[in-house]
Amino acid sequence: MLTSAGALLAASEGGGGGGQTAAVTPLVWAAFFALIAVLLLIDLKVVMREAHEVSTREAAIYSAVWIALGVAFTGVVWFWMGGSAAQEYITGYLIEKSLSVDNVFVWSVLFTFFAVPNKYQHGVLFWGIFGAVVFRLAFIFAGVALLESLSWIVYVFGAFLLYTAYKLFTSEGVEVDPEHNPVLVRIRQVLPQTEGYREDHFFVRENGRRMVTPLLTVLVSIEFTDILFAVDSIPAILAITKNQFIVFSSNAFAILGLRALYFLLAGIQDRFIYLDKGLGIILGFVGLKFIAEGIGGESFHIPTWTSLAVIAVVLALTFWLSWRHQPESMSGSSEDTETADATTESEHSD
Known part of the structure; x- marks a missing residue:
């Protein structure tokens, strides 16, 4: 890992x-x-060497490690490319990380719908994130190419972000309907599928036939939802910088830690009652930034540090307000859960 980071620094000429x-x-x-x-x-061979249920403590530790790595890379960018690039990187990282929280909640819906055992979820998410990194790279290069070749595309991106912001701000939450997803319906039609899960395998051979397991269907669902979310997040970061390396590196570090974040947040997603509103404000801001800079050029340019400050303040207020205004039913349900757990433990001990 250190060798790779060192090569990044050594490859620059006159950095600092x-x-x-x-x-x-x-x-x-x-x-x-x-x-x-x-x-x-490391994640595959050390953290995930065998299928197991990920505890909250384990998820918290790994989340902290991934976030620390993502934030620490800001220093590499600063030393190598300068302070302005470092601001762009950390701003892109914050945008992607915040938008990815909705992605995490969609995963929770998918795992519940497909009744995926907890001990197999981490493996599915590993390959889902791997695919997401590849897709993001393609989207980023395509997005930058469009912006460089078609000047008017900036207004399309800006309008799309404003529309998404409106939908987030007026929605009641993320809606997912795996049963009627056209991709999944097609998979069931063309690929023979086993009735149940076969441990953590995606493919098995039974009765001389090559078959897919429901776990592959779950993986395809995760990739499909990530592509949909990338359509929002990539234009949002391109409003901050057109540097492909900055956009991709901030994206990569933000999504690499999503597996751990899922196990940390999956059970408490209902507590983030103002998250969609906050994300709507952020996307609305970057959408307006896109359009304003497209119309006025440098005279309407918003400095990166201003964007970073706006995003940081909106996120902080979103989480603070969500924490302060928890519905009473939620605290009651939490107490009921604790009571039920205590009763179950008591019954087991008897």
Whole structure:
């Protein structure tokens, strides 16, 4: 991991903390991909070496580690590409991390719908995140190419973000209907599927036939939802910077820690009652930024530090207000759950 990070620094010419932005060479991309591969390999071979139920304590530790890595990479960007690029990176990281919380809640709905045992969920999410990193890379390069070749596309991106902001601000929450998802319906039609799960396998051979398990259907669902969420988050970060490396690295570090974040937040998603409103404000802000800068150019340019401050304040207020205004029914249900757990333990001891 340190070798890959070192290669990132060594690849720059005349880096340092100044305003000069180093060129992102193929060596830099290779080093960053190697860093991501090492992190994923550690997760696969050390953290997830066998299927198990992830405890809240374990999820909290891994979430803290992933967040620390993502934030620490800001220092690498600062030293190598300068303070302005570092601000763009951390702003993109915050945008992606905050928007990904809704993604986490959708995973919870999918796992509940498909009745996926807890001990197999981490494995599905590992491969889901791996696919998400690949898809994000393609989306980022496509998005930047469109912005560079079609000047009017900035208004399309801005309008789309404003529309999404409106939907988030006026919605009652994320809606998911896996039963009528056209992709999943098609999979069931063309691929023979086992009746139940076969441990953590996606494919099995039974009675001489190659079959898929319901776990593959869950994986496809996760990839499909991530693509939908990427359509929102990628334009939002492109409103901050057009540097593909900054956009991709902030995206990658933000989504790599989502598995741990899922196990930490899945049981308390209903407590974030103002999350959609906060995300709506953030997307509305970056959408207006896109359009204003497209119309007025540099005269309407909003500095990155201003965007970072707005996003940080909105997120802080969102979580603070959600914490302060918990519905009474939620506290009651929490107390009921604790009582039920205590009763169950008492019955087992008898």
